[in-house]
Amino acid sequence: MTTTEQRTNILEFKGVSAGYGGVTVCRDVNLTVRPGEVVALIGANGAGKTTTMRTAVGELTPISGQARALGQTRRASLPQLAKRGLSYVTEERSMIMTLTAAENLRLAGVSADAACVIFPDLRPLLRRQAGLLSGGEQQMLTLARALARKPRLLLADELSLGLAPQIVSRLLAVVRSAATSDGVGVLLVEQHVRQVLEVADRVYVMRRGRVIREGTATEIAADLESVQRAYLMGDSD
Numbered sequence: 610m611t612t613t614e615q616r617t618n619i620l621e622f623k624g625v626s627a628g629y630g631g632v633t634v635c636r637d638v639n640l641t642v643r644p645g646e647v648v649a650l651i652g653a654n655g656a657g658k659t660t661t662m663r664t665a666v667g668e669l670t671p672i673s674g675q676a677r678a679l680g681q682t683r684r685a686s687l688p689q690l691a692k693r694g695l696s697y698v699t700e701e702r703s704m705i706m707t708l709t710a711a712e713n714l715r716l717a718g719v720s721a722d723a724a725c726v727i728f729p730d731l732r733p734l735l736r737r738q739a740g741l742l743s744g745g746e747q748q749m750l751t752l753a754r755a756l757a758r759k760p761r762l763l764l765a766d767e768l769s770l771g772l773a774p775q776i777v778s779r780l781l782a783v784v785r786s787a788a789t790s791d792g793v794g795v796l797l798v799e800q801h802v803r804q805v806l807e808v809a810d811r812v813y814v815m816r817r818g819r820v821i822r823e824g825t826a827t828e829i830a831a832d833l834e835s836v837q838r839a840y841l842m843g844d845s846d
């Protein structure tokens with residue numbers, strides 16, 4: 610990756626407000642993601658993290674401001690962004706549960722070998738129905754499928770929801786490595802704040818629809834108790 614590429618934002622929000630049916634949920638959000646960096650978006654339930662992600666991937670249109678992914682100057686849909694190199698993964702199990710792991714990969718145009726390079730543990734599971742995989746295995750498959758497509762921008766919304774800490778670490782380590790080794794820009798929404806701070810470069814903290822703090826992961830980690838007390842305890846405080 611050249612220095613110029615590293616400096617270019619592959620995701621950029623300028624004063625973005627967004628919401629549902631005319632009701633504004635996120636207000637004046639400014640954020641950036643550059644190639645090769647892992648950026649975490651943290652905040653209490655209902656803070657507006659998913660709304661921000663859905664705006665970034667073109668599922669929601671900003672009420673005002675500008676949301677630009679992968680250099681698009683006009684609003685683009687998720688399929689258009691996917692063609693340009695966006696992968697979007699969420700906590701929802703997105704596999705077809707009656708198909709095998711290998712069939713799910715094939716359906717996405719991803720080779721089983723490429724997926725197994727990312728998570729070797731998938732190899733013995735390829736012929737198993739996706740619906741019979743554990744939650745952690747399903748998310749390994751989801752992440753392997755997303756990364757094997759060699760995206761330029763990965764948006765992951767609570768990929769590890771409800772999973773054991775050990776598997777959360779493994780998923781996050783693979784995300785970190787995709788950023789470091791392949792230059793993927795990553796925006797991560799995670800409830801596992803301590804773990805995400807270990808892999809993130811920068812962090813945005815949201816509360817009541819606004820970004821109320823940003824910093825390097827090191828800065829936020831050094832001040833984690835007050836961040837958690839002030840911002841993550843619940844939006845009704």
Ligand SMILES: Nc1ncnc2c1ncn2[C@@H]1O[C@H](COP(=O)(O)OP(=O)(O)OP(=O)(O)O)[C@@H](O)[C@H]1O
Pocket residue numbers: 629634652653654655656657658659660661
């Ligand atoms: N489809 C929708 N229609 C109307 N309001 C919505 C919709 N989805 C979310 N909201 C509201 O928008 C606000 C922000 O929700 P959002 O899902 O973005 O928060 P979040 O930070 O991702 O929360 P969580 O951590 O609980 O997933 C909440 O008040 C929520 O009720």
